[in-house]
Amino acid sequence: MVRGSPNPKHFGLPARLRKARAQSGLTSMAVAAKAGVSDATVRQVATDERLPTVGTIAKIAAALGVSAPWLAYGLGDTTADRAATCDGMGLRLQTVRVERDHTKASLARLAGLTAPSIAQIENGGQAGVDTIEALAKTLGVSPGWLAYGVGPMEPPARRRSARSAAASV
Secondary structure (H helix, E strand, O other), X not given: OOOOOOOOHHHHHHHHHHHXXXXXXXXXXXXXXXXXXXXXXXXXXXXXXXXXXXXXXXXXXHHHOOOHHHHHHOOOOOOOOOOOOOOOHHHHHHHHXXXXXXXXHHHHHHHOOOHXXXXXXXXXXXXXXXXXXXXXXXXXXXXXXXXXXXOOOOOOOOOOOHHHHHHOO
């Protein structure tokens, strides 16, 4: 848990995966087989031992019949855009980076990454859910849109807690 700022959206991934798996009635082995990933991958993501790539999440989400942006980041509803893929992620990243007047090096510095990692993603490589969320936050876009091209480009509005809403009255 991070004090003073919201936790990253991908922190809820293990719980969302367990919930979707339970609702589907599938075992982790069955999910893995349908997704084309190892059973260990599904189990490690569900127990927060491993952060998957956005591509792995797209496969698991499709196997479970849920939305990839919802599974990865809790965005949207569970059933919207079930066939999301990472196709075009590199182009979306490059387009927004250039529109926002960042070089690969400046974006990398702001997001806590390296310029070669930005180049790798822009050239069609995969990235972890945490990396895409850091880039999305730095660029001011939705991580679901950046990773999967799904939903609005703008990040979701921060919800105010009941405590802060009451304090401002």
